[in-house]
Structures are given as structure tokens and as C-alpha cells.
Amino acid sequence: xxxxxxxxxxxxxxxxxxxxxxxxxxxxxDTRLYKPEELPEFKPHKYEIIILDFKMPGITGADILRTIPxxxxxxxxxxISGRPFVEKILKETGQFGKVVEIISKPFSIQNLxxxxxxx
Numbered sequence: 792x793x794x795x796x797x798x799x800x801x802x803x804x805x806x807x808x809x810x811x812x813x814x815x816x817x818x819x820x821d822t823r824l825y826k827p828e829e830l831p832e833f834k835p836h837k838y839e840i841i842i843l844d845f846k847m848p849g850i851t852g853a854d855i856l857r858t859i860p861x862x863x864x865x866x867x868x869x870x871i872s873g874r875p876f877v878e879k880i881l882k883e884t885g886q887f888g889k890v891v892e893i894i895s896k897p898f899s900i901q902n903l904x905x906x907x908x909x910x
Contacts, residue, residue, distance in 0.1 A: 792817070793816070793817035793818040793819055794818050794819070794839040794840055794907065794910070795818070795819045795837065795838045795839050795840070796813055796818050796819065796820045796821070796838060796839065796840045796841070796842065796907070797820075797821050797822070797823065797837075797838040797840070797841045797842070798810055798820065798821070798822045798823070798841075798842045799822075799823045799825060799841065799842070799843045799844065799855065800822070800824070800825060800842075800843075800844040800847070800871075801824065801825040801844060801847040801848060802844070803824050806822045806824060807822070809842065809900070809903070810822050812900055812904075813904075813907070816904060818907070821838075825844070825847045825848075825850070838866050839865070839866060839867065839910070840866065840867045840868075840869060840907060840910060841859075841866055841867070841868045841869070842869045842871060842903075843855060843856070843868055843869070843870050843871065844870075844871050844872070845870055845871065845872035845873075845874060845877055846872065846873070846874055851880070852870050852872070852877075852886075853880060853881055853884045853886045856868070856881075856884075856886040856889050856890070857884070857886065859889060867891045867892075867910045868889055868890050868891060869890070869891065869892045869893075869894055869903075869906060869907075870890045870892070870893045870894070871893075871894045871896060871898065872893060872894075872895065872896060873895065873896030873897070877893055878893060891910065892906055894906065
């Protein structure tokens with residue numbers, strides 16, 4: 792059975808490609824294109840999984856994670872990053888416990904699908 796997934800990223804092409812593939816796999820997917828002038832609004836309880844890019848213009852995934860309540864109703868957060876030391880940054884900002892998986896860029900879609908299936 793498909794999962795309800797939200798993708799938050801500043802790369803519209805990547806977001807669309809991931810969303811299309813995930814939909815082909817039977818998931819329900821929403822995307823929120825990050826814009827520097829606005830923090831994405833979402834209700835975590837609506838989604839089983841949030842795929843969150845770590846580095847976006849003027850903001851990091853850690854900043855967005857701060858807007859997500861500690862008890863986010865079982866939503867699993869996958870953080871995508873091409874930056875080293877992301878775990879350290881998340882631990883320093885107190886956001887590490889909100890993330891179930893860090894996926895390093897570049898990543899294969901097969902790896903992403905495998906991680907989603909395991910959740």
C-alpha cells in the first residue's frame with residue numbers, strides 16, 4: 792500500500808522527478824518548492840514521510856526541522872544532503888532525533904525507494 796509523502800526542496804526538477812517516480816510506485820505525493828521568502832507550511836500529521844533537502848537558499852533542513860513539533864504524529868523524515876557533517880549539525884541544533892535517515896547526494900532512486908519501503 793502506498794504512503795503519503797511530502798517533498799520539500801528548492802530544486803523543482805528533482806522534486807518533480809522524485810514525485811513522479813514515487814507516484815508510479817503507488818505513493819501519494821505532494822511537493823513544496825522552497826522559496827527563500829517563505830517557510831513551507833505543512834501539517835506533519837498528514838504525511839507518513841517527509842523528504843527534506845538539507846541545503847536550500849537562505850535556510851537549512853535544520854531550520855525547517857525546528858518548525859516541526861517534537862511529537863509529529865509518527866511522520867518519518869528523510870533528510871537529503873550533499874554536505875559533510877550533517878549529523879553533527881543536526882546534533883548541535885537539537886534536531887537529529889527528528890530524522891530517521893540521512894540520504895547522501897548523489898543518491899540512486901532505487902536506494903530512496905528501498906528506504907521508503909522499509910519505513
